[in-house]
Amino acid sequence: MYRIGLVGVGKMGVSHLAIAQAHPKLDCVAVCDSQAFVLAGIRSQLGLETYRSFETMIAEANLDGVIISTPTSSHVTLAKQALVAGLAVFVEKPLTLSAADSQELAAIAAEHNLANQVGYHNRFIGTFRETQRLVEAGAIGEVHHIDGRAFGQVITQPQGGGRTWRAKKAEGGGCLHDYACHVIDLMNFVAGTPSEITGARLGQVHSTAVEDTVYALFNYPNGAVGTLETNWSDEAYRKMTTSVTVYGTHGKIFADRQECRLFLKPGHSFEKFDSGWNIRYITELQEPVSFYLRGEEYSAQLDHFAEALAGNPSPEAGTFATAADADWVVEQIAAVHASGPAPVATGAPATVEPPTKDQLVAAAKHYGAQAVGSAKALANAVGTKLKGLRS
Numbered sequence: 370m371y372r373i374g375l376v377g378v379g380k381m382g383v384s385h386l387a388i389a390q391a392h393p394k395l396d397c398v399a400v401c402d403s404q405a406f407v408l409a410g411i412r413s414q415l416g417l418e419t420y421r422s423f424e425t426m427i428a429e430a431n432l433d434g435v436i437i438s439t440p441t442s443s444h445v446t447l448a449k450q451a452l453v454a455g456l457a458v459f460v461e462k463p464l465t466l467s468a469a470d471s472q473e474l475a476a477i478a479a480e481h482n483l484a485n486q487v488g489y490h491n492r493f494i495g496t497f498r499e500t501q502r503l504v505e506a507g508a509i510g511e512v513h514h515i516d517g518r519a520f521g522q523v524i525t526q527p528q529g530g531g532r533t534w535r536a537k538k539a540e541g542g543g544c545l546h547d548y549a550c551h552v553i554d555l556m557n558f559v560a561g562t563p564s565e566i567t568g569a570r571l572g573q574v575h576s577t578a579v580e581d582t583v584y585a586l587f588n589y590p591n592g593a594v595g596t597l598e599t600n601w602s603d604e605a606y607r608k609m610t611t612s613v614t615v616y617g618t619h620g621k622i623f624a625d626r627q628e629c630r631l632f633l634k635p636g637h638s639f640e641k642f643d644s645g646w647n648i649r650y651i652t653e654l655q656e657p658v659s660f661y662l663r664g665e666e667y668s669a670q671l672d673h674f675a676e677a678l679a680g681n682p683s684p685e686a687g688t689f690a691t692a693a694d695a696d697w698v699v700e701q702i703a704a705v706h707a708s709g710p711a712p713v714a715t716g717a718p719a720t721v722e723p724p725t726k727d728q729l730v731a732a733a734k735h736y737g738a739q740a741v742g743s744a745k746a747l748a749n750a751v752g753t754k755l756k757g758l759r760s
Contacts, residue, residue, distance in 0.1 A: 370394060371457075371678045374432045376401040376423050376447060377439035378411065381461050381488070385436045388668050390415070391660040394675040399430040423447055427454045434484065434678055437461060440534040441541025445470045452477045457484035459674045463550040464692035466541055468700045471693035478689050484677035486670070487692035489554040491611060492685055493669035495654030496629040500613060500622050501559045501685070503631060508639040509617030515560045515587075515595045516616075517552040521609035523601035528576040536578055543579030545571060545699055548609075549599040554687060554695040555613055556587075556595060562694045563587035563595055569705040574602035585702045597702075627651050 373395050375386055382402075389397040400411050401420040408419035420426040427435065427450065434457030437447050445465045451458045452474065464471040464487050478485040491497050504512060523535070523544075534540040535547055556563075565588040571580035581602040587595030601609075612625040620633040631639075631647040638644055658668035673686045682688075 370396040371433040371675065372431060373397045373434050373436060374399040374401065374426050374430050375436045375438065376426070377437060377461075378402045378404070378407050379438060382436075382438035384662060384667060385438055385459075385671070386411075387662055388660055388671050389436065392668075392671060392675065393659060394679075395671065397436075399426050399432065401426045424450065427451060427456060432456055434458065434674070438488075441466055441546060442534075442539060445474065448474050449477065452481060452483055452485075455481065455483070457674070457678050459486045459488065459671070460689075460692075461488045462554070462687075462692065463487075463541070463546055463696055463699065464689060465696060466546065468693055468697040471689060471696045475689035475693050484674065484682060485689045486674050486677060487687045487689065488670060489551065489558075489687040489692070489695070490664070490666040490670050491551060491555040492558055492687050493666040493673070494626060494651070494664075495656065496624045496626065496649070496651050497555060497558070497613065498685065499629045499649060499654050500615065500624040503622055503629075503639070504559055504615055504617075506639070508619070508631065508642070509615065509621060509633070510619030510637075511591070512560055512589075512615055512617050513593045514616040515556055515589075515593065516614040517556040517595070517597050517612075519548060519552045519599045519601075519609060519611040520603040520606045521548075521601055522604045522606060523548065523609075524575050524581055525602060525604055526575055528578070536576060538579050543571075543576075544581050544599055544601045545583050545702060548601045549583040549597065549702075550695055550699055551609075552597060552599055552611060552613075553698045554692070555611065556597070557691065557694055557698070558685075558687075559613055559615060560593065560595070561589065563698060564590045566698065566701040566705050569702040571703070571706045574600070576602075583702065585705070587698075629654065 371394060373389055375382060375397055378400060386397055389395045399418040399420060401423050402408055411417055412419045418430060435451045437444060437458065437460045439447065441463055444460055448458050448460055528536050535542040541547060566585055567588055568586040570584045572582035574581040582600045583597065585597040589595065615622045619637045623630045628651065629649045631642055633639060633642060633644045635644050655665050658665045658672065660668050662668065673683045676683060
């Protein structure tokens with residue numbers, strides 16, 4: 370059993386705590402949080418050691434690894450402290466608010482050969498894993514377009530300064546860092562990291578301090594293009610709904626949480642899939658887990674973290690290095706949006722003086738005379754035509 374400490378007992382922290390407590394290879398022995406009443410409940414109900422200081426927890430609890438589920442702005446400091454202490458680290462997404470910080474964490478983890486993982490749970494959903502496998506195996510030929518989308522109702526009423534960290538940009542709030550990053554990592558998982566962000570717009574529906582919608586266009590090294598659309602103020606969806614569509618020279622794949630649909634063009638087949646539509650459902654693709662909470666993917670990602678602790682990391686799991694790639698894309702989207710649209714006109718408009726009374730009278734006489742002349746010419750032409758017809 371690997372001894373685990375958890376810091377941050379919010380929504381995701383509670384989920385990770387429950388899964389880790391039920392895991393056959395993990396033993397969550399210590400919890401750290403800033404709220405004393407939360408720690409009092411954990412201490413009395415679960416009998417775990419609790420700490421208000423993260424430094425004290427990693428110094429005293431004799432841990433093998435930590436799970437960090439605090440607001441994003443604190444990730445870089447906490448993760449670095451844990452890595453320097455020689456601990457394996459699992460961090461909720463996104464890794465940090467800076468691609469450079471994420472790359473530094475990845476380098477530290479690699480230097481000390483420590484297990485490291487980021488909570489991009491879409492990588493553990495069977496339909497998305499099958500999509501990645503099919504694309505990598507060349508089932509749809511060369512990829513020329515990938516489209517990623519996510520919609521849900523996180524913010525559904527006007528938000529001012531915000532009551533939680535999700536409404537504060539400096540703490541990692543906003544649809545881009547907290548929502549779109551999921552889709553970006555999924556697109557990276559399936560098709561690789563884009564080489565360039567060619568367009569981006571962040572929009573607001575209810576919020577005033579952060580964005581509620583994200584739209585972006587990507588270029589890939591092989592010439593493929595990508596489109597990203599996310600909206601966390603869409604009340605047409607009961608919960609977060611994510612999908613990815615990949616277009617290739619031999620067909621296309623659409624995948625969401627429920628199914629993976631493969632279309633192969635006439636004359637093309639792959640493995641047991643014939644030309645036309647082929648559908649595989651999550652029930653046949655998702656590997657079982659020992660403990661279910663919210664979805665198999667949440668337990669599966671901690672299964673993989675446990676394997677990484679044992680020295681058997683999964684190539685499909687999101688590491689600090691792959692998370693740094695997603696953070697780079699996030700950073701580029703924000704920069705492209707901040708640069709604004711390209712100007713469509715140059716120079717100051719010419720100053721136009723209003724016409725004088727005499728100019729108006731002269732213009733009326735001129736155009737009036739032209740109109741009379743045109744009418745006479747038209748009448749003469751019609752009269753001539755009629756005479757020709759009678760004759």
